[in-house]
Amino acid sequence: MSYNLHIINKHFTALMIIVFVCAVAQSFGQDTLAGNYPLLSIKSGNHVIKSVVTVKGRLDIEAGAKIELIEPGIIVCEGAVNIKGELNNKIEIFGKSNMEGVGIVIKDLDSNMNSTIDIKYVTFKNLQLPLFFDFGWKRAGVNISDNYFINNIGKVSIIQVLNPPFNFNIDSSYIDFKLKNNVFTGNNAALYFEDLKSDHVNYEISNNTIVGNNVYGFKNYNISTNVLYGRVDQLFSRFNPKIENNSFAFNYLVDYITDTVVHLANFGVYGTDKTIDFKNNYLGSTNKATIQKSIYDQTLNYNAPKVEFEPFLSTPSENNPSHVYEINNLDNIYLEDTIIIKDPLKGLVLKSNTSLNFSKAKFGYTYFKDDSSLKIVDTTVTYDVQPNGNNTKLTITKNVNTAKKIGYYNIGDIIDPRGGYVPEVKAGYIAYLNDLRRRKFIAEFLKDKKKEDSLKTPPPPADSIKNQFQKIEAPLKSRLEFGLYSGLAIFNGTISQSSLISNDKNLFNGLNINYTIFSNLSVSMTIASFKLSNSDENSNNNEQQARGMSFSTSMLGVSTSINYDFVDNRLYTKARRIRPSIGVGLDVNSFSPSGIYNGVEYKLQPLGTGGQLIDSTKKAYSSLALGYFFNFKIKYQINRFNSIGLHMSIHKSLSDYLDDVGPDLYPSIDKIINSKVENKDAAIYFSNPGSRSVVGQYRNSPNNAKDGYINFGIFYSRRLFK
Amino acid sequence: MKLKNTILLMMLFSSIIITIGCSKTVPKTPLEFQKELLSGTGAYLNTQRTWQLDSFYVDGANSPLTTLQKEYKKTFSYDGMYNDEPDKNTGIWEISTLGKLKVTKIYATNVNDSSVFDIVSINAARLKLNKKLLDGKLGTYSFKISN
Numbered sequence: 001m002s003y004n005l006h007i008i009n010k011h012f013t014a015l016m017i018i019v020f021v022c023a024v025a026q027s028f029g030q031d032t033l034a035g036n037y038p039l040l041s042i043k044s045g046n047h048v049i050k051s052v053v054t055v056k057g058r059l060d061i062e063a064g065a066k067i068e069l070i071e072p073g074i075i076v077c078e079g080a081v082n083i084k085g086e087l088n089n090k091i092e093i094f095g096k097s098n099m100e101g102v103g104i105v106i107k108d109l110d111s112n113m114n115s116t117i118d119i120k121y122v123t124f125k126n127l128q129l130p131l132f133f134d135f136g137w138k139r140a141g142v143n144i145s146d147n148y149f150i151n152n153i154g155k156v157s158i159i160q161v162l163n164p165p166f167n168f169n170i171d172s173s174y175i176d177f178k179l180k181n182n183v184f185t186g187n188n189a190a191l192y193f194e195d196l197k198s199d200h201v202n203y204e205i206s207n208n209t210i211v212g213n214n215v216y217g218f219k220n221y222n223i224s225t226n227v228l229y230g231r232v233d234q235l236f237s238r239f240n241p242k243i244e245n246n247s248f249a250f251n252y253l254v255d256y257i258t259d260t261v262v263h264l265a266n267f268g269v270y271g272t273d274k275t276i277d278f279k280n281n282y283l284g285s286t287n288k289a290t291i292q293k294s295i296y297d298q299t300l301n302y303n304a305p306k307v308e309f310e311p312f313l314s315t316p317s318e319n320n321p322s323h324v325y326e327i328n329n330l331d332n333i334y335l336e337d338t339i340i341i342k343d344p345l346k347g348l349v350l351k352s353n354t355s356l357n358f359s360k361a362k363f364g365y366t367y368f369k370d371d372s373s374l375k376i377v378d379t380t381v382t383y384d385v386q387p388n389g390n391n392t393k394l395t396i397t398k399n400v401n402t403a404k405k406i407g408y409y410n411i412g413d414i415i416d417p418r419g420g421y422v423p424e425v426k427a428g429y430i431a432y433l434n435d436l437r438r439r440k441f442i443a444e445f446l447k448d449k450k451k452e453d454s455l456k457t458p459p460p461p462a463d464s465i466k467n468q469f470q471k472i473e474a475p476l477k478s479r480l481e482f483g484l485y486s487g488l489a490i491f492n493g494t495i496s497q498s499s500l501i502s503n504d505k506n507l508f509n510g511l512n513i514n515y516t517i518f519s520n521l522s523v524s525m526t527i528a529s530f531k532l533s534n535s536d537e538n539s540n541n542n543e544q545q546a547r548g549m550s551f552s553t554s555m556l557g558v559s560t561s562i563n564y565d566f567v568d569n570r571l572y573t574k575a576r577r578i579r580p581s582i583g584v585g586l587d588v589n590s591f592s593p594s595g596i597y598n599g600v601e602y603k604l605q606p607l608g609t610g611g612q613l614i615d616s617t618k619k620a621y622s623s624l625a626l627g628y629f630f631n632f633k634i635k636y637q638i639n640r641f642n643s644i645g646l647h648m649s650i651h652k653s654l655s656d657y658l659d660d661v662g663p664d665l666y667p668s669i670d671k672i673i674n675s676k677v678e679n680k681d682a683a684i685y686f687s688n689p690g691s692r693s694v695v696g697q698y699r700n701s702p703n704n705a706k707d708g709y710i711n712f713g714i715f716y717s718r719r720l721f722k
Numbered sequence: 723m724k725l726k727n728t729i730l731l732m733m734l735f736s737s738i739i740i741t742i743g744c745s746k747t748v749p750k751t752p753l754e755f756q757k758e759l760l761s762g763t764g765a766y767l768n769t770q771r772t773w774q775l776d777s778f779y780v781d782g783a784n785s786p787l788t789t790l791q792k793e794y795k796k797t798f799s800y801d802g803m804y805n806d807e808p809d810k811n812t813g814i815w816e817i818s819t820l821g822k823l824k825v826t827k828i829y830a831t832n833v834n835d836s837s838v839f840d841i842v843s844i845n846a847a848r849l850k851l852n853k854k855l856l857d858g859k860l861g862t863y864s865f866k867i868s869n
Contacts, residue, residue: 507743546767598755669847681845690768691846714735
């Protein structure tokens with residue numbers, strides 16, 4: 001409980017800030033882009049793209065721009081592209097969660113032969129296909145450097161480069177295509193180059209950090225299920241691709257169906273050529289056999305070219321974007337990626353290509369709560385950091401008791417020496433995914449079994465009172481439940497308007513006691529205190545505005561109701577935590593409408609504003625009113641004793657005077673003056689605040705509505721006894 | 723739904739309820755209220771009030787009204803305009819201090835004639851004004867509402 005309170009305290013301010021920020025963002029609005037542009041320059045700030053934006057000419061995006069792509073948002077570029085952020089002021093192009101936009105498409109031949117594609121210091125995040133060079137595209141050069149491609153959800157490609165046009169073959173010019181110093185991490189797809197060897201595209205893919213990506217496919221490892229793949233043909237192969245100094249680590253093929261890791265998946269190649277150079281890259285290991293497992297080439301398919309990956313780097317280059325490439329335990333023994341972590345580790349040693357800053361790092365440990373369910377526990381690990389050059393020792397200072405269930409460690413928010421993003425580090429994640437799959441399988445099996453069993457059991461007899469309302473064998477006190485209610489009360493009657501939300505809203509508080517009679521039937525009693533008020537000034541009806549009446553009354557009510565509970569009261573299962581109920585009841589309310597005249601509040605009933613006190617045959621209305629109501633509750637059972645929920649009740653009063661305005665004729669001023677009413681000035685005013693000529697009219701015209709009110713809000717209830 | 727989220731949601735609801743439920747409306751000041759009694763609130767069909775002369779006293783002694791005087795009416799509009807019948811004077815009115823009614827008649831010759839009345843009493847049906855007459859005596863005008 002105290003932990004929960006701590007969580008609430010911790011996040012409540014943040015939640016309020018988020019609500020406020022959202023409101024501000026909503027009110028200021030964002031720049032929404034759509035349609036065709038001859039040229040487009042996107043300034044620093046927030047922008048939204050929800051449809052196809054086509055740029056016929058040059059596209060410029062300034063540093064600091066944040067562009068949200070919402071499905072089917074896409075930017076199609078037919079000319080030069082200049083997206084250049086700054087080291088400390090990057091450009092962000094990102095997809096909206098659960099409605100991820102596509103990305104940027106480069107297409108067609110630009111009429112300006114010198115136009116280039118320059119993309120630098122940009123973060124592409126949460127997109128379907130961040131960069132797509134469509135078939136038949138052509139520009140003078142491409143330079144994609146120092147960018148981050150993080151957590152892109154599309155399962156087709158992160159970057160897909162198709163070939164320039166066929167008639168381009170007669171042309172001796174070529175495209176210099178540079179992909180350098182980028183980070184690719186947490187993505188679900190590969191980098192695909194249609195022809196890595198080409199007469200017209202000279203590829204240089206160097207110093208990239210390609211770590212922690214999951215390429216989605218099926219169980220069979222093939223060419224396209226690698227994080228980098230393409231074709232290498234003997235024909236039309238003027239330029240050999242330069243693929244050097246890249247760092248590949250923790251890249252896997254993940255099975256679509258089971259969401260489990262199948263295979264290491266670094267590089268795949270096909271085509272008619274015999275070999276391709278893939279030298280001087282770091283390939284996730286120093287063991288040649290392990291490296292070979294992460295490459296799809298002639299070793300697995302005789303028709304494919306052989307990948308010449310030796311010599312390979314034993315550690316990644318320091319010039320690559322910072323990342324962790326190896327995880328060891330405190331004894332400096334290499335932790336296999338398939339390690340099963342059941343007992344918490346004492347710490348980790350992380351090997352990286354540069355020094356790293358762990359000052360803001362979040363070190364988490366997630367493990368299963370029991371043997372077979374899907375329940376997990378997320379914990380934050382406390383740890384000491386001992387940097388030693390490019391090795392960092394993280395010693396866990398406080399271990400949690402996991403009951404020897406499978407879990408994994410996750411370290412995020414690490415920062416590189418320039419303050420940039422460093423890919424997350426995970427240990428034991430493969431085993432965790434395998435166990436998660438096993439548990440999902442068990443859950444599905446149990447669900448199917450339950451369905452099967454329910455088919456076998458004879459159909460229940462037709463509903464009857466006897467079946468619906470079964471006796472409860474429990475002592476009286478354990479059937480009692482006490483509740484605190486709070487919310488808003490809205491008056492709905494003569495002085496109100498048809499649009500409920502436009503009426504005054506006042507605080508409502510109540511105490512409730514509920515007694516369970518049968519399995520699905522309970523009775524309850526509520527004592528409530530609230531205020532009702534409203535004014536004709538709020539009305540959008542001219543006649544009502546002209547009437548000019550207003551009132552305010554404190555209400556004290558006692559209500560009893562009988563409720564039908566949709567969930568059997570005898571059951572407490574976590575599967576049925578949400579418990580709706582409906583009911584009807586009667587209430588008795590004490591009320592006393594008042595109004596303000598010249599700064600002084602007057603009780604209206606003793607003034608006889610409807611002429612009740614000018615005629616000896618009449619008398620003042622009663623300040624006690626009977627009524628009836630209909631209620632609806634939805635309860636969330638926190639545990640066997642405590643629950644919280646939402647409530648709403650619609651009340652109708654049998655008195656027309658909750659607002660002091662009933663079906664009475666407007667009284668004559670002279671008669672009020674001659675009556676025994678004490679505050680005649682106030683009585684005259686409240687009887688006809690608009691001082692209109694209303695001879696023969698009823699005070700409750702024009703709407704002649706019956707008085708009532710609506711209460712709604714939240715409640716907390718608790719059973720006090722077992 | 724996790725317990726943490728449920729509780730956060732309930733706390734958010736509570737905050738909204740308290741914010742909405744505890745908002746107060748500011749009552750009108752006596753000055754504003756006096757103006758409204760005199761001239762209406764500005765709401766539909768409540769943009770002006772006409773007061774008909776009912777009786778007139780000089781130094782407390784009743785001065786019977788002639789038939790023509792009994793038809794005398796002053797109309798005050800909520801936007802500050804003034805006119806009277808049957809003289810058909812027009813002008814402006816203002817109450818800048820509680821209980822002091824200043825009426826400025828504007829004649830066709832652009833000559834302004836201001837008079838300040840003391841509001842002895844006003845309610846939704848009756849208006850009583852005092853004014854020093856030219857001979858130094860105190861004139862008390864009593865009006866009744868005539869909408």
